[in-house]
Amino acid sequence: xxxxxxxxxxxxxxxxxxxxxxxxxxxxxxxxxxxxxxxxxxxxxxxxxxxxxxxxxxxxxxxxxxxxxxxxxxxxxxxxxxxxxxxxxxxxxxxxxxxxxxxxxxxxxxxxxxxxxx
Amino acid sequence: xxxxxxxxxxxxxxxxxxxxxxxxxxxxxxxxxxxxxxxxxxxxxxxxxxxxxxxxxxxxxxxxxxxxxxxxxxxxxxxxxxxxxxxxxxxxxxxxxxxxxxxxxxxxxxxxxxxxxxxxxxxxxxxxxxxxxxxxxxxxxxxxxxxxxxxxxxxxxxxxxxxxxxxxxxxxxxxxxxxxxxxxxxxxxxxxxxxxxxxxxxxxxxxxxxxxxxxxxxxxxxxxxxxxxxxxxxxxxxxxxxxxxxxxxxxxxxxxxxxxxxxxxxxxxxxxxxxxxxxxxxxxxxxxxxxxxxxxxxxxxxxxxxxxxxxxxxxxxxxxxxxxxxxxxxxxxxxxxxxxxxxxxxxxxxxxxxxxxxxxxxxxxxxxxxxxxxxxxxxxxxxxxxxxxxxxxxxxxxxxxxxxxxxxxxxxxxxxxxxxxxxxxxxxxxxxxxxxxxxxxxxxxxxxxxxxxxxxxxxxxxxxxxxxxxxxxxxxxxxxxxxxxxxxxxxxxxxxxxxxxxxxxxxxxxxxxxxxxxxxxxxxxxxxxxxxxxxxxxxxxxxxxxxxxxxxxxxxxxxxxxxxxxxxxxxxxxxxxxxxxxxxxxxxxxxxxxxxxxxxxxxxxxxxxxxxxxxxxxxxxxxxxxxxxxxxxxxxxxxxxxxxxxxxxxxxxxxxxxxxxxxxxxxxxxxxxxxxxxxxxxxxxxxxxxxxxxxxxxxxxxxxxxxxxxxxxxxxxxxxxxxxxxxxxxxxxxxxxxxxxxxxxxxxxxxxxxxxxxxxxxxxxxxxxxxxxxxxxxxxxxxxxxxxxxxxxxxxxxxxxxxxxxxxxxxxxxxxxxxxxxxxxxx
Numbered sequence: 001x002x003x004x005x006x007x008x009x010x011x012x013x014x015x016x017x018x019x020x021x022x023x024x025x026x027x028x029x030x031x032x033x034x035x036x037x038x039x040x041x042x043x044x045x046x047x048x049x050x051x052x053x054x055x056x057x058x059x060x061x062x063x064x065x066x067x068x069x070x071x072x073x074x075x076x077x078x079x080x081x082x083x084x085x086x087x088x089x090x091x092x093x094x095x096x097x098x099x100x101x102x103x104x105x106x107x108x109x110x111x112x113x114x115x116x117x118x
Numbered sequence: 119x120x121x122x123x124x125x126x127x128x129x130x131x132x133x134x135x136x137x138x139x140x141x142x143x144x145x146x147x148x149x150x151x152x153x154x155x156x157x158x159x160x161x162x163x164x165x166x167x168x169x170x171x172x173x174x175x176x177x178x179x180x181x182x183x184x185x186x187x188x189x190x191x192x193x194x195x196x197x198x199x200x201x202x203x204x205x206x207x208x209x210x211x212x213x214x215x216x217x218x219x220x221x222x223x224x225x226x227x228x229x230x231x232x233x234x235x236x237x238x239x240x241x242x243x244x245x246x247x248x249x250x251x252x253x254x255x256x257x258x259x260x261x262x263x264x265x266x267x268x269x270x271x272x273x274x275x276x277x278x279x280x281x282x283x284x285x286x287x288x289x290x291x292x293x294x295x296x297x298x299x300x301x302x303x304x305x306x307x308x309x310x311x312x313x314x315x316x317x318x319x320x321x322x323x324x325x326x327x328x329x330x331x332x333x334x335x336x337x338x339x340x341x342x343x344x345x346x347x348x349x350x351x352x353x354x355x356x357x358x359x360x361x362x363x364x365x366x367x368x369x370x371x372x373x374x375x376x377x378x379x380x381x382x383x384x385x386x387x388x389x390x391x392x393x394x395x396x397x398x399x400x401x402x403x404x405x406x407x408x409x410x411x412x413x414x415x416x417x418x419x420x421x422x423x424x425x426x427x428x429x430x431x432x433x434x435x436x437x438x439x440x441x442x443x444x445x446x447x448x449x450x451x452x453x454x455x456x457x458x459x460x461x462x463x464x465x466x467x468x469x470x471x472x473x474x475x476x477x478x479x480x481x482x483x484x485x486x487x488x489x490x491x492x493x494x495x496x497x498x499x500x501x502x503x504x505x506x507x508x509x510x511x512x513x514x515x516x517x518x519x520x521x522x523x524x525x526x527x528x529x530x531x532x533x534x535x536x537x538x539x540x541x542x543x544x545x546x547x548x549x550x551x552x553x554x555x556x557x558x559x560x561x562x563x564x565x566x567x568x569x570x571x572x573x574x575x576x577x578x579x580x581x582x583x584x585x586x587x588x589x590x591x592x593x594x595x596x597x598x599x600x601x602x603x604x605x606x607x608x609x610x611x612x613x614x615x616x617x618x619x620x621x622x623x624x625x626x627x628x629x630x631x632x633x634x635x636x637x638x639x640x641x642x643x644x645x646x647x648x649x650x651x652x653x654x655x656x657x658x659x660x661x662x663x664x665x666x667x668x669x670x671x672x673x674x675x676x677x678x679x680x681x682x683x684x685x686x687x688x689x690x691x692x693x694x695x696x697x698x699x700x701x702x703x704x705x706x707x708x709x710x711x712x713x714x715x716x717x718x719x720x721x722x723x724x725x726x727x728x729x730x731x732x733x734x735x736x737x738x739x740x741x742x743x744x745x746x747x748x749x750x751x752x753x754x755x756x757x758x759x760x761x762x763x764x765x766x767x768x769x770x771x772x773x774x775x776x777x778x779x780x781x782x783x784x785x786x787x788x789x790x791x792x793x794x795x796x797x798x799x800x801x802x803x804x805x806x807x808x809x810x811x812x813x814x815x816x817x818x819x820x821x822x823x824x825x826x827x828x829x830x831x832x833x834x835x836x837x838x839x840x841x842x843x844x845x846x847x848x849x850x851x852x853x854x855x856x857x858x859x860x861x862x863x864x865x866x867x868x869x870x871x872x873x874x875x876x877x878x879x880x881x882x883x884x885x886x887x888x889x890x891x892x893x894x895x896x897x898x899x900x901x902x903x904x905x906x907x908x909x910x911x912x913x914x915x916x917x918x919x920x921x922x923x924x925x926x927x928x929x930x931x932x933x934x935x936x937x938x939x940x941x942x943x944x945x
Contacts, residue, residue: 023719026650056715058681063648066609074550074582088711091676095644097605 007035014045016078017108024057029064036068041076048111049102052084062096069101079103081111125151129159138296138328139360141174141266142335148178152186169888170266173207173238177270180211205232210239218247229255234930235887238267245274253279262926262934263289264904266297276305284309287772291317292780296332303336306772315340316774319699322348323706327358334364342372347699350380351668353396354388366399373406375413375423382427383435386457387442387450428464436470441636441669443480455483462490480603481574511541518547526555537564542573549579553586562588569595574604581610593618597626600645601638608641612648624653631661636670643673651681659689662705666698675708682715684723691775713782723786788923788936871899871924873933878921880943886912893932894920902928905937917943 005022016039020032049065057065072078083105085093093099105111128151131143144163147156160182163175203209203217205224213221225232225240232240237259244252256278259271263286272290275282283290283305290302299321307314318340321333330352337345349365356362369377381400385393401420408419415422443454461467468491474484509517514536521529533556537548549568552561561583568580581599584592592599592614599611600623615623627649630642643661646654658674665671678686690709717723770776869878881896889908894901903922912918921939928934 056680056682059647059649059651059654059677062680063613066613066648070610088676088679091672092647092680095605095647095673095676097609097644100606 005031007032009035009039011039011044014043015112016041016044016047017050018047019050019052020054020057022054024054024061024065026058026060028057029061032061032064032068041072041078044076044078046079046081046111046115047072048081048083048108050083050108051086051089055086055089057089057092062092062098066096066098069098073101079115081105081115083107083111125153125156129156132159132163134360136328136331136360137170137266138332138335140171141297142331144171144174144178148174148181151178151182157182167886167888169235169891172888173267173270176207176239177211177242180208184212205236205240207236207239210236210243213243213247222247226252229258238270241274242270245270245277248274248278250279253282257282257286258929260286260290261928263293263298264295264934266295269297269301272298272301272305280305280308284772288777288780291772291774291777292784294781294784296321296326296329299329300332300336304339307339310770310772311340313770313773315344317777319348319702320706320774320778322352323703323710325707325710327361330356330358330361331364334361334368337368338371342374344699346372346374346377346380348703350377350384351700351703353381353399354384355392357392357395362395362399366402369399370402370406373403373410373412375407375426378403378407378423379427379431382424383431383438386435387439387454389450389453390456393453432464432466436466439470440474440480441640441667443474443483451483455486458483458487459490462487511544514540514544515547518544518551521551521555523555526551530556530558534560534564537561537568537576542575545573546575546579549576549583553579553583557587562591566591566595569599574602574607577602577604578607578610581607581614585610585614589614589618596623600626601630601641603637603641605644608645609648612645616649620649620653624649624657627654628657631657636667639665639667640670640673643670643677647677647680651677655681655686655689659693662701663693665701668698668700668704671698671701671704675704679708679711679715682712682719684716684721687712687716691778709778713785717786723782871897873924876921876923876938878919880917880919883912883914883916883918885914894918894935896920900932901935902930902932903935903937905940909937909940912940919943 005020005024005028007028008019008021010017010019018032018036020028022028024032069080072080080102081104082093082098082102084107085104090099090104103111103115105114125147128143128147131139134140134143144160147160151157151160157179160175160179163171164179166172166175203220203224205221209217210221221243225244241256241259244256248256253275256271256275260268260275268290272283275286283302287302287306290298291306293299293302299317303314303317303321306317318333318336321329321336324330324333334349337348345368349368352361353365356365369381378400381396381403385396385400388396400423404413404419404423407413407423413419413422413426417425439454443451458467458471462471471484471487471491474480474487517529518533518536521533533548533551536544537552538545540548545568549565552558552564565580565583568576569584571577581592592611596611596615596618600608600615602608602611612623612627615626627642627645630638630645633639633642639661643658646658654677658677662671662674662678665674678690687709690705690712693705713723869880871877871879879894879896879901881894884893884895884900886892887902890905892903892909892912894903901920901922901924903920919941920935920937922935922937924933924935926934
């Protein structure tokens with residue numbers, strides 16, 4: 001199955017925004033690992049996952065995402081936010097407890113106004 | 119004036135935007151109406167340009183007039199000729215006794231000469247007066263099954279020779295006209311009720327409200343106990359007022375106390391707006407239950423049923439509620455909390471809320487409701503009070519947050535005390551410090567002990583400590599950890615178990631999935647979503663076949679939907695009926711969702727519809743399979759609820775899986791025809807960028823339009839011939855193909871006829887048949903064009919350009935085509 005998954009990342013002040021694009025499956029998970037693993041998190045207080053361009057994630061993709069969230073929370077104690085989730089992803093993430101680890105928002109803007117001023 | 123409120127309601131439905139409802143209203147008026155107002159409304163429709171409605175209205179008029187004993191109006195434009203009476207619609211629908219035989223002779227002498235517009239009334243006439251061998255030409259009038267006007271043809275064949283319909287069921291059941299599908303389902307029910315119910319559940323699960331409405335009208339013919347489950351499943355989320363009204367009518371027509379009680383169950387678990395809709399339905403059902411003598415007494419019917427519900431159903435409802443809270447959406451959870459707060463003074467509800475504190479998945483709800491409880495348990499405060507340190511809670515947390523290697527030795531014992539006796543927050547933080555800073559063997563039993571206590575944050579921190587320092591200590595506890603209700607610990611446990619021993623982990627989860635305990639099954643599914651799908655696909659499908667709780671079935675489906683594949687969809691297709699109609703509906707919706715996802719992923723979904731059907735292997739019953747024992751449900755390996763033959767079974771041509779494939783082929787073909795050719799970007803990446811791509815295409819069109827002005831003429835090159843920037847190999851290939859055919863350069867659609875491919879043809883309208891259909895001539899070919907929605911006013915003989923998809927040669931010599939766009943021809 002062709003997916004052309006890419007994982008874009010950008011730092012914006014104390015924020016790290018991670019944007020997976022495409023189907024987050026086994027290969028997508030590997031691509032996500034490659035994109036995130038070596039990012040220097042010094043100065044980062046909030047990590048935002050923007051799922052607006054990733055409507056689907058499979059078992060391995062979700063497991064990979066969970067690992068990253070665990071790492072961010074346990075090793076770096078950063079806040080984790082998530083935005084623009086498709087209804088199916090929301091259900092799947094709830095199922096594995098991911099929604100209990102992160103703060104969900106409609107958009108990046110909403111996340112910023114809630115977490116920067118909250 | 120309309121004679122009854124029902125008639126008034128039907129007359130209002132004639133103005134509905136939904137075609138199915140309008141047709142249904144006409145059909146119902148034919149059976150019940152007798153007023154002048156109804157006759158007037160029907161006459162207007164009969165005289166209208168919508169061929170379908172016009173025919174059904176004319177048929178209704180003839181029935182109502184016959185019932186009233188009105189004389190049939192003469193038709194001045196259609197006098198009797200030397201060959202007998204001229205064939206007209208009115209004459210066919212309301213023939214004089216003396217006209218019947220001559221009309222029959224004329225039709226039979228040359229059935230092919232009956233004009234297309236007279237075929238429906240002729241079929242209705244033959245249905246009443248014809249004989250079995252008339253079916254030989256009636257079946258030709260079924261065409262491709264894509265017009266509502268074949269309903270009288272289906273009815274006539276069913277009346278004269280029902281077996282003749284068998285060969286046409288696949289085509290009729292795959293029709294894109296809901297009224298054709300429900301008529302076919304009604305006919306199929308007499309032959310194969312189980313398969314007919316499967317088709318009905320597909321309609322009821324449809325995303326198109328017209329199809330759901332059609333399904334509800336067909337549902338009346340099926341046994342109510344089965345249908346009720348489908349309808350109750352629809353009610354939880356349905357918002358379309360006309361579909362809700364259809365549900366209400368169906369439920370109120372079969373009044374049962376249990377139905378009313380089940381709706382009360384639903385009302386308390388859905389968001390407020392939906393609860394208001396369901397309350398109205400509940401009241402209607404209560405009234406009809408009272409009218410049927412099912413409830414008596416001085417109270418209003420709905421009050422009496424509410425009392426009954428409080429008395430008999432509360433405990434059962436509460437037991438189910440705990441599972442629902444764990445899996446509910448935010449809106450639904452809020453509705454449940456509101457209801458619990460409202461009823462918290464009831465002893466059963468108060469006890470239930472207290473119980474929620476023991477389950478980490480529902481602990482949050484307990485915390486929010488604790489203030490409303492008649493008395494507070496206060497257990498946590500007691501535990502905090504016996505902590506050894508004198509520091510305040512916040513001071514302890516601050517100190518634990520500041521600890522590092524340099525201060526560790528000084529505080530190590532205090533941290534261990536906090537890990538043992540602290541509040542949940544300090545315990546969790548203490549264990550994190552132990553993981554980070556300590557290497558003492560004393561920590562291991564401390565963490566093992568914390569794992570067994572019911573404090574999720576501390577459990578999680580203890581788990582992390584053991585995973586880092588002594589993972590072998592976790593292994594014997596994995597089964598228990600996988601069954602923990604807290605998703606965070608469970609998720610950790612699953613990932614650990616998979617790394618440690620994948621096979622044992624899967625076995626352990628599968629065992630949980632076969633439990634009779636619903637909570638355990640729900641948690642098993644949450645574990646499975648993290649397991650590589652190739653290891654658990656079969657387990658999930660087997661579980662889905664036997665699962666009867668819709669919330670758990672939905673969890674199973676979420677796992678399936680996140681791992682879509684063509685093979686999985688094929689296997690999902692084979693799950694026909696489960697023990698719960700509610701689950702059957704969820705599966706039907708899941709099939710549609712997965713099909714759409716696969717199309718979006720760019721998976722080729724078309725399969726030869728008429729090819730020899732793939733053989734389906736029945737599941738052989740295992741020796742010794744018996745009733746559930748040891749608290750375990752039957753696994754999917756055991757015989758399914760519906761007995762299946764031992765030998766290989768060839769699916770019936772009208773089987774829902776076969777018909778579904780035909781419908782999918784049509785959808786896939788349409789999508790592939792409408793989709794611009796994807797080149798470098800295919801699949802989902804293309805999908806998620808489609809909006810920007812469309813925007814870019816729009817800009818490109820505008821640019822192309824203004825380029826002649828912008829570019830200097832001296833270049834000698836038409837701007838339209840400039841290669842796109844960065845043109846690729848694929849782009850050149852497209853140019854080569856374009857060179858071979860005449861192509862509209864803006865849309866990329868060829869301007870020559872191509873069967874089964876989009877084309878843009880210039881020609882003239884021969885005749886407008888109805889708001890969506892017209893015949894059209896272009897370069898000596900004639901087309902019967904159908905649009906998906908009402909067309910602008912078209913004049914016979916008008917020159918137009920039609921973007922269409924020709925798809926079939928009709929027996930009449932016309933080519934059937936779907937219209938995508940019409941523009942006036944520029945002169």
